[in-house]
Amino acid sequence: MEHIPWFAWIAIVGIVVWGMVAAVGSITGRPHQARRGECDHEDVEQLKRRIEQLEAQLYRGA
Numbered sequence: 001m002e003h004i005p006w007f008a009w010i011a012i013v014g015i016v017v018w019g020m021v022a023a024v025g026s027i028t029g030r031p032h033q034a035r036r037g038e039c040d041h042e043d044v045e046q047l048k049r050r051i052e053q054l055e056a057q058l059y060r061g062a
Contacts, residue, residue: 004012
């Protein structure tokens, strides 16, 4: 263990901390980005409707 350079220890600690954060996040049930699919779908549909409304206003005004 004493032959490992200092920057390798930083990487090892970072990986361990990332693993702990991921484990705690999955245990507490906090939503991940991948699970937000249905919310994103609704947001996309709302944005599409808004774009259509704005385009209709733009073409009526031209």
